[in-house]
Amino acid sequence: MKVACVQLDIDFGNPQANFSKVEKKIREAALLGAKIVVLPEMWNTAYDLTRLNEIADVEGEQTKSLFKKLSKEYQISIVGGSVSTKKSGEFYNTMYVTNEAGEIVAEYDKAHLFKLMDEHHYLEAGNSKNLFDLAGIQMAGIICYDLRFPEWIRVHTLNGAKIVFVPAQWPDKRIDHWKILLQARAIENQCFIVAVNRVGSDPNNSFNGNSMIIAPWGEVLWVGGNEEMIQIVDVQIEQIEEVRTRIPVFSDRREELYK
């Protein structure tokens, strides 16, 4: 399964520029042969939180319509990173996912809001899991800070997720945490992790990419540099079964001890 990570810079508070860049990048990834295209977090506005009322995507309509159009045109799935949305008058950090038929198969609001970047002052937290099926394979998506909650990823892999997507705007000053946590989540859950971070900077932070694709044994299949790039990796789903047979972590769990 060919998965494309689209690592990009984001124009602060300028959805128009970001929509046109993202459309171009998705087209480019599709023409390179990707079957699943993955974007970073809050790519429509970046963290311009004080202006969300003007710039957030109302009911996610612009995002959904772009993804549906491109998914149908190229028969690709899009794991749409996330966008800032305004839904029923409240603001969210929302991931949309489309399948190859151009149907929306997931809508997820970031569950753990990141106080260090003021999300809790401006956004509402989501309360639902994010499991979806693409090409007959169960997958899951979390967003950035959600990565620091191993139980949140575990609940998704216990429900069958074989690939966990992690779009982010993870600042360079904590990039070591990002890399170590991503690798740990892949090893402990014996699943693929596909993580896409942004590059560039905003008024408060700078971002150095390091997007990653990690195999269920923990091997880093690809790590991005510090600039915009599209990378396609062929993810071999059958590796999961091999790893889970070699070390049967899921059947060795002692659920009764974990309360």
Ligand SMILES: O=C(O)CCC(=O)C(=O)O
């Ligand atoms: O947990 C971190 O260090 C970064 C999290 C973050 O930047 C976010 O959730 O937007």
